[in-house]
Amino acid sequence: MPASSEPNIRISAFRWVPDFAQGMVRDIRIRWALEEIDRPYDTSLLDAMQPRDAEYRQWQPFGQVPAFDDGNVSLFESGAILLYLGEQDERLLPNDSRERWNSTAWLIAALNSVEPTLSTIVSYDIFHADKDWAKAARPAAVELAEARLQSLSDALGDKDWLTGRFTIADIMMVTVLRNLRHTDILAGFPRLAAYQQRGEQRPAFQRALKAQTETFAGHQPQMA
Template sequence: MTATITAFERSPDGGRGLARDMRVRWALEEVGQPYEIRRLSFEAMKEPAHLSCHPFGQIPTWEEGELVLFESGAIILHIAERHAGLLPMDANARARAVTWMFAAVSTMEPPIIEREAASYLERDRPWHAERLPVLEERIHERLGALSTRLGDADWLDGGFSAGDLLMVSVLVRLKGAGLLDKHPNLAAYVARGEARPAYQRAFDAQRAVFHDRSVN
């Protein structure tokens, strides 16, 4: 049965691949599974039909028969557990890959999202100039720890895994902000992720939606 995932009808990221459906698309491309997309307007995301799938009215969701999931990390874990290619066969390595999945969405992503929100919502506030360096210092602390752990390795723990997929998806949000400049091994890590054919297929599919909607 082909799964259906939800995505923005008009993504606020301008087609840069930052919306969280992108990471689910990438996972499906990595394991070679087909999928369908249901595009939602911001209004539709708050209607009862979608809230029954995602109680917080966000995207993406996953629908496959009677199974409905939300939260991109949970969806990717579901995909990785069912299809080879995103989790190692060795039990200990598998557990470590799952740990990196949680680290990406629980440790690395929150301060990055907080900085983005401050830039969008608080730019005109009198405290913004003082608060932004504090937020960026918090990000640098976590980037520094991640950089040290990665070292000169290609991926976080041996071969590419769902942990890397999520971590790269999170770090991509820093491109253009200058925050990866102090950590060249992380910049190279992100570039390796973006260079994967599965990432490129997912990115092209997500960007095509933006262009289609921009023309209409």
């Protein structure tokens, strides 16, 4: 979202990443949440190909994105940032204690139970595609991922959203499932494919995606 005046929210993001990563960098999770609640924000852009300096590591100890600052708190890790934003706006996280903790559990499940299995496939397919060991290990990784996806599909059932209404848990889970966009794995789970599509069709997601990809387009490296 472009700055309307002088937004007090600032997030870190990359100026540019290769095509396979565009739309996938995790600042999109925070952009999406902010778009859902109509909060303006500004970005601090980093060069993804250069080491982060000591000053940035005071903000994000691991040198990753996103990092977040609203003048009151400075945070890192997308899950923590989403929980912080959810605490401020019921459109992202219910006030009801039971519903709130259910949504929190699903957000953590996306990060701990689902994303690691999908990230392994991404690693094999994109970063180690030319390695024989990766090709040999991939079938077992896909089998584990499919088992997790089946459990997720069973839990989702016929609901539109994980807890019945849209929350930060869905922002996290939809963005996690997008890790498989280079494969046809999700096609084997029609409920999850439809769930991901519902998330991506939300106007707030579309605005977040546009903001991220326009930044990349504006900083496309010049060919020598």
